[in-house]
Amino acid sequence: MANNERSLDTVRVGLIGAGRIAKVHAAAYDRIARGSIVAVTDPVIEAAQAMSKEHGYALAPSFTDLLHDDSIDAVLLATPNFLHADQTIQALEAGKHVFCQKPISLTLEDANRVVAAAAASDRILQFGFMLRFTPPIPQLQQRIERGELGPLIAAQAAVFGWEPSSDWFYDPKNGGGVILDTLVHFGDLVLWLFGPAERVTTEGGAYKLEGAKRFGSPDNAVVTIRHKSGVVSSMYVSWTAGRGNFTLDVFGNDGSATVDLVHSQALNLFIADKGREDAGWQYPDLVWDYGYAGEQQYFVDHILGRVDGARAGTAGQARDALALMLAAQESLDVGHTVELDR
């Protein structure tokens, strides 16, 4: 029986790619209910073998083999950005549910192909926007939606990504650079919070990293967006500032809000010692312990019909976030403001 005809009560996930983010996902799945990673593949066989050994995953020879494995319900694409569109489409066409890391693709044409494939499929497709699941960001989104801050005026954010581990991150054709690869998290977020963008202006450059200088892509940038709602959001993104994590300030006529995942990881937990390994004081990292786990739990629950999928966003919204980041990169390249509705 094909996997898409199987009645599911748990979700069996194949992990595609065994690099840095794959390890984060593997750790997240330790705390996921009703879903587990069961197999891994990577052309760098040592990387796949290491994950297989550490987590007990089956070692799949290739992505294609995994797509033909009827015992696999879903794939988690943790691969370089230039592979996302084709791998997503192939997996949907093979009847798999797909969790794809961001960005959806590196070009609008590819993003439109993914949107069309998602529309033609009855499988679940979710993208790696873990901030939608990281407290207190969804709580802030609800308060903004309820109008608690009044008409909004401005927002500022700072986003600190991991320093690239390989050249593909810098290459416009393979990774897209810091704006497409990393700021896209906040591209998605500001569209979710403040609505469609009207124009975008970017300043930045390759300040430090040799790879960024070689490929002529930025390692630091400031992107300012005017939204159609009138809100102006300004976002600093860096691969070198090294502080880790995210900050966001939102200012409205009736109030303001601050999210600071650099300084205030707000949840302090005490677990009584009843023989548990995790007894005692704990200071969970909101992104690592809730964002990454939350997005996977939501993906599994969406496949099982337990949630409606709205929180995760759509393929069209992932395309809109990419379109905004492409315009931001273009503004840096041409040296002036870029209008979105051209």
Ligand SMILES: NC(=O)c1ccc[n+]([C@@H]2O[C@H](COP(=O)([O-])OP(=O)(O)OC[C@H]3O[C@@H](n4cnc5c(N)ncnc54)[C@H](O)[C@@H]3O)[C@@H](O)[C@H]2O)c1
């Ligand atoms: N959400 C986040 O916070 C976050 C953080 C880091 C990276 N990412 C995203 O995750 C993705 C991977 O980034 P990374 O830092 O793990 O990169 P990485 O280079 O560490 O890992 C990528 C892995 O994919 C493997 N790979 C390449 N081609 C493959 C193929 N055809 N099939 C299977 N595996 C293949 C590589 O061998 C490598 O092991 C990127 O899209 C990146 O933007 C997201």
